[in-house]
Amino acid sequence: MSASEFSLIDRYFAAHDLHRPDVALGIGDDCALLVPPAGQQLVVTMDTLVADVHFFAAADPEGLGHKALAVNLSDLASMGATPAWATLALTLPKANEDWLERFCRGLFALADRYDVQLVGGDTTHGPVTTLTIQAHGFVPPGSALRRDGAQPGDGVYVTGTPGDAGLALAAAYGKALVVPEGRVYAQQRLERPEPRLAEGVALRGVASAAIDISDGLAQDLGHILERSGVGARLEVERLPLSPALAASLDWDAAIVTALASGDDYELCFTVPPERVAWLESVARGWECRCTRIGVITAEPGLRLVRADGSAFRLERLGYDHFG
Numbered sequence: 546m547s548a549s550e551f552s553l554i555d556r557y558f559a560a561h562d563l564h565r566p567d568v569a570l571g572i573g574d575d576c577a578l579l580v581p582p583a584g585q586q587l588v589v590t591m592d593t594l595v596a597d598v599h600f601f602a603a604a605d606p607e608g609l610g611h612k613a614l615a616v617n618l619s620d621l622a623s624m625g626a627t628p629a630w631a632t633l634a635l636t637l638p639k640a641n642e643d644w645l646e647r648f649c650r651g652l653f654a655l656a657d658r659y660d661v662q663l664v665g666g667d668t669t670h671g672p673v674t675t676l677t678i679q680a681h682g683f684v685p686p687g688s689a690l691r692r693d694g695a696q697p698g699d700g701v702y703v704t705g706t707p708g709d710a711g712l713a714l715a716a717a718y719g720k721a722l723v724v725p726e727g728r729v730y731a732q733q734r735l736e737r738p739e740p741r742l743a744e745g746v747a748l749r750g751v752a753s754a755a756i757d758i759s760d761g762l763a764q765d766l767g768h769i770l771e772r773s774g775v776g777a778r779l780e781v782e783r784l785p786l787s788p789a790l791a792a793s794l795d796w797d798a799a800i801v802t803a804l805a806s807g808d809d810y811e812l813c814f815t816v817p818p819e820r821v822a823w824l825e826s827v828a829r830g831w832e833c834r835c836t837r838i839g840v841i842t843a844e845p846g847l848r849l850v851r852a853d854g855s856a857f858r859l860e861r862l863g864y865d866h867f868g
């Protein structure tokens with residue numbers, strides 16, 4: 546690595562002033578030295594964003610800095626973990642300082658908000674911009690929210706309003722028109738997803754299973770169903786649609802978007818009947834909505850029904866509704 550790249554690391558990554566007491570040695574040596582809290586489980590996750598695959602190469606770098614970390618923190622949230630540390634592997638076609646500065650602004654603004662310290666990484670030259678973050682957090686033993694705990698009779702819930710990022714993406718491809726008053730909102734939902742960390746921690750001991758929605762609610766709930774060996778019945782009329790989504794698409798298209806578009810980073814989780822009152826009391830303090838959308842069934846598979854009990858056909862799951 547060249548001297549100028551060392552100075553880039555110093556200037557942009559090592560200079561940041563957030564210092565957690567559990568970091569004995571941060572950026573600057575061959576490795577970081579970290580002190581996990583006694584008696585806690587270390588929770589580790591990694592996600593990569595590749596230019597022209599996960600984001601437009603010309604996208605706002607500040608938003609990319611936010612999103613590269615947010616998608617990882619969302620994984621920690623889905624496990625009920627408290628975040629602590631992150632490492633960053635950055636591959637760039639060229640060392641564009643303006644880009645790096647803005648990327649760091651977005652990254653560190655989110656990191657600081659959740660007391661996450663960047664403790665190391667790697668910086669390389671390569672043909673396409675690739676952003677890989679590994680995030681680390683803690684959870685008390687036995688209290689992580691997993692995919693395999695859902696039981697028949699458990700309620701199925703979702704945070705926030707799924708489908709907003711999908712709406713913004715469809716608009717970016719010229720396949721949907723967002724109502725003018727919803728444009729900034731939808732774009733924010735795509736570019737600045739808010740990891741549901743407080744909600745994930747609050748769901749410890751409450752939820753029987755949880756996942757974050759990155760590939761579409763129906764598909765990601767499917768992972769819970771598969772791992773838990775159960776099915777689910779979703780009442781599509783219960784799906785919480787944002788005003789922007791509801792006003793921009795006709796009802797059927799809005800429901801399909803809420804069910805089958807990606808990049809939402811909301812939590813989908815299940816709660817046993819005896820803990821529903823507990824959920825309702827903790828969810829009162831949340832900044833986002835928390836909506837019951839269905840129930841876990843013993844019969845495997847995902848059934849989508851309307852209020853009158855008739856089937857809602859999601860014929861184009863995995864297929865672009867706007868294509």
Ligand code: ADP
Binds near residue numbers: 546554575635666
């Ligand atoms: P090495 O040659 O031992 O891999 P590097 O020269 O790659 O070390 O990195 C020097 C220091 O800078 C290390 O502490 C490393 O973790 C840190 N670092 C390098 N790139 C990044 C980055 N993109 N983000 C955060 N820390 C980084």
Ligand code: MG
Binds near residue numbers: 666667668
């Ligand atoms: Mg290195």
